[in-house]
Structures are given as structure tokens and as C-alpha cells.
Amino acid sequence: MHVHRAASVQQAATMMATLGPGARLLAGGTDILIQLRRGALACEHLIDIGRIAGLDGIAIDGEAVQIGALTRHRTIERHAGFAGSMQALIEASRVVGGWQVRNMATIGGNVANASPAADLVPVLLALDATVELAGPAEARHLPLSQFLLGPRRTAARRDEVLTAFRFTPPTGRHATAFLKAGRRKAMEISIVNVAALLEVDDAGRCRGARLALGAVGPVAFRATDAEACLQNRMPSDEAFEEAGRAAAAASNPIDDVRASAAYRRHLVGRLTVRALRLCRDRLQEAT
Ligand SMILES: Cc1cc2nc3c(=O)[nH]c(=O)nc-3n(C[C@H](O)[C@H](O)[C@H](O)COP(=O)(O)OP(=O)(O)OC[C@H]3O[C@@H](n4cnc5c(N)ncnc54)[C@H](O)[C@@H]3O)c2cc1C
DSSP: EEEEEEESSSHHHHHHHHHGGGEEEHHHHHTHHHHHHHTTTOOOOEOTTTTTTTOOOOOOOOSSSEETTTEEEEEEEHHHGGGTTTTEEEEEEEESOOOOHHHHOBBHHHHTTTTTTOOOHHHHHHHHHHEEESSOOOEEEEEEHHEEEEEEEEEEEEEEEEEEEOOOOSEEEEEEEEEEEOOOSOOOOOEEEEEEEEEEEESOOOOEEEEESSSSSSSEEEHHHHHHHHHHHHHHHHHHHHHHHHHHHHHOOOOOOOOOOHHHHHHHHHHHHHHHHHHHHHHHHHH
């Protein structure tokens, strides 16, 4: 195994192209090194992108939020700019492993690894994030939903590096929430995770909702039928229960060692209702 350090995105892209299919990018290493150690992945060359300048950091203005791909979970969970209306980003980041993992692990690695259970993915879907991919050619931007193709499969070409996530900060009266269920409370891969964004108008009626579900399909996805249940309705428990049932119906989980499909589906319904209630509580606190 050879480890190469890339000084720039262009250099990393060139190395990926010239070293061929046996080469992989290394960011924080908290996923890939474990896969290599377990023998789940074969790789001859690791290209360390962890020290490329300008790929970490968070920039927020009224029009856009940008999170660099190398931004650590620990940075996100402590970022004051996400407290309040983008709380879900903090909630998802602070449940990724323990703090030792969060000090190393990056948001780019969490998404590019394309695990159906990755905790940041549902939040980024609920925020309507796009990914920026840079390589030898001009950078391109894709909605996150088009970037994730299946377990461990993304739309990134071999010589492309995921460089950043971007989304428009939600405007108006809105709140977000993220909840996950695991077999224990910490250091646990999600058996279900749910992110919610709820926006209400001046009368308190639901103007829009975004619900994203993880670990209940090959990729995390938006539960659009559940979102439609809430449109133009007061954010009542009854409406939330309906959305919970629609989210459970939209999920397509598998049985595995962590949980049965039936239990996962049940959890989707309950976590959706709880996430929506959290959003409602947060909206009430903010007024
Ligand atoms: C003990 C432990 C607990 C964990 N708990 C959780 C948890 O609760 N929730 C959770 O979601 N995850 C968890 N993880 C998984 C992991 O920590 C996260 O997914 C992390 O965010 C991965 O980031 P990384 O920088 O370490 O990625 P790496 O391991 O460096 O890379 C992961 C994959 O993404 C690719 N990659 C990385 N960066 C880029 C990039 N910029 N462009 C293109 N491809 C790239 C790599 O080639 C590799 O295939 C846990 C891991 C451990 C070891």
C-alpha cells in the first residue's frame, strides 16, 4: 500500500486518473481505514486529501451556506451559525461516533462513503443541498439526491473530488430537527435516522415541509408523500401522525443484524412524528 499526499484538488484528481482503479481518496480515514483493515476493500494507493488548503470551513451569508468537504463533524456541531434554525446539522454531527472520531471524520467522507445510514445525509437532503465536484475539467454541481446512487456508489467520476456542499438557508419561520435510533445511545450506526424541516406562515399554517429518511432504503431519500400531508395544514399532532404513516409507507427497509424491516418501518413513523413535534416546539420557542 502506497500513501500519497495531494497538495491540491487538481493534484489529487491527476493522481486518481493516473494511478487507476486501485487508488482511493483518504480524508479523515475513519471509514476507509476500517474497510481496508476488514478486507472489505482492496486498494493499492491511498491519496491523502486531508491537508488540501481551502477544503474545510463553513461560510454562511443570507444567500448561501457553504460547508467544505473536509469540515470535521466536531466543527459543525460547535458552529454557532447553525444553532437555532439549522439545529439539525448540529444534532446529526454530534452523534457521529465519539469525539475522537468526530475530530477526524469529515462531512465529505460521510457523504462520499455512501452508506445508507450516514447521519449527515438526511439533514443535507432536507436542506436541499448540492454537492460540488472538482476534477481536471470545470467543477460541476449536482443535487445531493442525484449524487447518491446506491450503497457505496456515487455519481463522482474517478478523477473527481467532492469539494463542498451548498444550500440556500431557509427563510421565513422555520425549524429543523434530526433524530436517530441505534441499538445503543452512543457510538452506534443508525438503524433509522430522520431529518425534518418545517416552515410556517404568519398564521402558523405549514407552508412547506421537508422530510428525509436514512437507513430504510439503498440511499437516504425525501419522503415527498409525507411532506405533502402537511402542506397548508396547521402543525397539529393529527397532521404529524398522518405524515408519520406516509413516511413509514415510503420506507423500504431490510432485515439485518441491527433490526428487522418491520421494526425499522415502525421507527420511521415514530421518529418522523417526534422530529416534526421538535420543529413545532422550536418554532414556538422562537416566537
Ligand atoms: C467508531 C466509529 C463510529 C462511527 N459512527 C458513525 C455514526 O454514528 N454515524 C455516521 O454517519 N458515521 C459513523 N462512522 C463513520 C465515519 O466516521 C463517518 O462516515 C465519517 O464522516 C467519514 O469521514 P472520513 O473523513 O473519515 O472519511 P474517509 O474514511 O476518509 O473516507 C470515506 C470514503 O469517502 C471517500 N472520500 C472521502 N472524502 C472524499 C472527498 N472529499 N471526495 C470524494 N471522496 C471522498 C473515500 O475515498 C472513502 O471511500 C463511525 C466510524 C467509526 C470508526
